[in-house]
Amino acid sequence: MIRKMSILLSACSCLGLASAAPAAGEEAGEALVDDFVNEVVTLQGRFEQALLDPAGTVIERSSGTLEIERPGRFRWSYTEPYEQWLVADGLNVWSYDVDLAQVTVKPQSEALASTPALLLGGGDEALAQFRFESVTEEKGTTYVRMVPVDASSGFEGMELGFSGGQLHRMVFYDNLDQTTLVSLYDVKLNEPVDAERFAFAVPDDADLVGTPVSAGESSP
Numbered sequence: 502m503i504r505k506m507s508i509l510l511s512a513c514s515c516l517g518l519a520s521a522a523p524a525a526g527e528e529a530g531e532a533l534v535d536d537f538v539n540e541v542v543t544l545q546g547r548f549e550q551a552l553l554d555p556a557g558t559v560i561e562r563s564s565g566t567l568e569i570e571r572p573g574r575f576r577w578s579y580t581e582p583y584e585q586w587l588v589a590d591g592l593n594v595w596s597y598d599v600d601l602a603q604v605t606v607k608p609q610s611e612a613l614a615s616t617p618a619l620l621l622g623g624g625d626e627a628l629a630q631f632r633f634e635s636v637t638e639e640k641g642t643t644y645v646r647m648v649p650v651d652a653s654s655g656f657e658g659m660e661l662g663f664s665g666g667q668l669h670r671m672v673f674y675d676n677l678d679q680t681t682l683v684s685l686y687d688v689k690l691n692e693p694v695d696a697e698r699f700a701f702a703v704p705d706d707a708d709l710v711g712t713p714v715s716a717g718e719s720s721p
Contacts, residue, residue, distance in 0.1 A: 530636030546688035
């Protein structure tokens with residue numbers, strides 16, 4: 502996967518969550534995640550992302566737009582500081598670095614297994630690959646911490662932040678002690694998304710790394 506999406510695929514106000522006071526009950530936090538997974542079919546919005554090193558220093562900032570349509574389709578379009586696309590079409594995940602004119606493709610079932618992106622775009626079957634660990638409150642936001650069942654997944658855990666019942670913060674912790682913080686803005690839920698947003702054709706001037714799978718094929 503491309504460097505920006507190594508654990509996803511983040512506002513520093515989310516730092517220090519581990520010391521936040523426990524929320525009223527874990528059941529409420531689990532219900533927020535369950536509603537997000539089962540009731541949200543489409544999501545569209547803007548995002549701002551920051552990557553922090555183990556000392557908490559921001560080493561990269563980026564921004565762009567995102568669209569999700571369940572089951573299994575999403576598009577992360579980075580516009581700053583350089584243009585990159587990450588497109589899941591239901592069969593493959595396409596990673597396109599515009600400046601490098603390079604496309605990397607992997608079968609979706611392989612690329613997203615036990616990753617946060619699986620939970621964002623999946624349903625109940627995705628929830629089975631994570632377990633709830635804790636719920637905390639921070640400045641009016643409820644953070645639900647989840648960890649992958651598969652310890653070899655490449656990341657240690659994530660926190661989904663809900664305000665007014667709506668997801669608007671995400672925190673991802675990778676196995677290199679780096680943290681990715683994502684803030685969502687102008688979020689629209691369950692509104693139609695143009696199907697073309699989840700279609701990808703390799704540009705003529707781009708190199709392709711990997712082999713896509715077609716409908717009816719199994720990943721290698």
